[in-house]
Amino acid sequence: MTTAAASWPWSLTVVAACIVLSLAAGTAHRVLPAAAAVMVPLGLSLLVLHGLFFPEGRTVLAAWGPARITAEGLDFAGQRTLQLAAVVMALLVFSFSVRVPDLVAALSARGVQGRFAFVLASTLTLLPAIAGRARSIRQAQESRGLVISRSLVSRAAAFRLQAIPLVLSLIEDAGTRAAALEARGLGNAGPRTSYRMVPDSTLQRAARSVLVLLALASVVVRVVLAGTGG
């Protein structure tokens, strides 16, 4: 939506809305640092690139040889940064707030194939699963005398000891898990149902329709504006 509309206020509104949403969901303390980690380097590089070397810049604010800061360049860089920020924030708010079981249930309720829904859910549960396995390997090693202190060197050494057992155990685990999932009918072609009820209020449904309409509208507006402007 924001990439289509390409306007400062819109991008800012979306970013603000994302922050409000993540605050309300209680995930802000995880979303905001993650967003900063992505956006700060990206935003700086955009500023340097477009701020200094924007070819269509007319209003020169300062110049050092071939590099010149132009108002248009800064404007463009700011706009792009905000657009990206909006997209990144929206994705992060989603991935930090989505409850995987709800997602899988919602997907299968809408007729998404069981295997596909499972793969999708697995990609989201994979990291916690790997972290859990790594934790149990670390506990086993610590229980046998591996001392892990807070220093970076000690942690790196510990990671080296854990990496191979981790990968091997994940592969082994996948083999047995596959047999269990097949036997429990994950691959069934027929229709499937869902035990979990995902609450889907009229408000949510309305919000989704409005958002889709807004996205379409912004594309139309952009195209029309480009048509009249050019």
Place this chain on the structure above:
Amino acid sequence: MVTGGSGIPNSDGEAGNASAPVLAAGIRDFTFHEAPAPVLRDITVSCPPGSFTAILGASGSGKSTLGRLLSGWLPPGGHGTLAGFLELAGTRLEFDGGPGDPRIDPAQWGRHVGFVPQDPAAVLSTVRATVAEELAFGLENTGMDRAGMEAAVERTARLLGLGSLLGQDPARLSGGQLRRLAIGCAIIPGPPVLVMDEPFASLDAAGTNELASLVRELIRGGTAVVILSQAVDALLLEAGTWLVLADGRLAGGGPPAAMRPGSGLLPPAIRWPGGIQATRPSTAVTSSRPGQVPPAKPAALELRDVSFGYPDAPVSRFRRRRREPGCRAMVLADVHLAVHPGEIVAVTGPNGAGKSTLLRHFNGLLRPTSGTVLVRGSDIAGAPVGKTAASVGLLFQQPRDQLFERTVLREVGFGLDRLYGPALAVERAGAALQAVGLADAAREHPAELPASAQRLLALATVLARRPAVLALDEPTVALDGNGLALLDTAVRSAADSGAAVVLVTHDLGYARAAAHRILALDGGRLHPA
């Protein structure tokens, strides 16, 4: 259930005939790919509806392979080749190990045969958030309507005593609770055949009774039940047929009455109820006999006022507001425990009582919410786990949580060179493997060992360090008679050489035979049993 084979049978049609087996197998041989010799040879199994079959065998006899083969978890052609036949609901599939063999559809097979594997965690789908949803997973895949699923989940939970756990995350269940869940997942679709591999392992007394009455009820309802075990649990005495496996072959079979000990028909490695007396090595007459009070020395391990509660899982603010504020559930409450050098203490308690949680406090893997843990007189609060581990050896409940190396020898040797120097480390590792009877398996991969050998290997990794405190979590689970005798000897000799031993177990017979005193953990409190 078959693609490329003969016609698809009507799921329940032929099964109604009481004399015809609902599940049968005739195995000439079954060989894993890249294995030099067959793991199973000359075995016939036949299970009519409502029959109860016990397949008994020592560790490494091929029980689990047979169970997975019967239940479609190990389809012929996938990981190994079968020569022989499998028969389900009146349809016989002939295999000769060639490319023209029929292929089994595990999902269709799974509708007829429910399976509880030896490692109950293998059943979990990993994408379901609660026990109730995990139970319903198989039903969802068959497209059952919601009301039907709710009724089935409710009924199964009641049968297995899972009622109070329906809303819990399956990943946070205790060992025994997980076993109940795995059994529930297998029986909930109502398969005509149920195959269970070591179902009694890590179940408490209540769980054992519930499972026994569940099996009786299923048999009355016409389900054919097959239990694979290396111990003769009380329930197995009610079986119609016993089949004895030894080295992958059928060594005998018949009604239980004909196969009592002394008949010579059962291998000595198969355990009898409370069978530690039967298998106890005669050489183990030592000072560490029950009833004898060890000499008074300062405690090797002491817990003072230890309380512990798991932090709540993170939840969003909306949900948090709905819950009552404050007190998280305490798993341990004001636990006092002092264990002296040479003393063996057994801790029992129902599934989920916090026994494993208690043991994890001994070396600092878990830190008490309040109270202190002293090892050899010093507080371990600030010490890293790796340091405390020099004095405390912990045997985990699941060997797979303990084993991570590529070979058995590397596994035992891990961390030893730092403790003793390279030369002595090799010697200690060898001695520890010798003590658990695994000296010949030094080059094998731990994950490929039978469950009993995995448990013993995990024990060897603990013994090799000669810790002052030995903490053993369910050490008898998955051990056959030979393994149990090795464990018993190892524990006694460790205690004789001055180690303080704490073992958590449901095996009361073993606890009484091995421990100086027995404590019960219930409701977070530790008291004499």
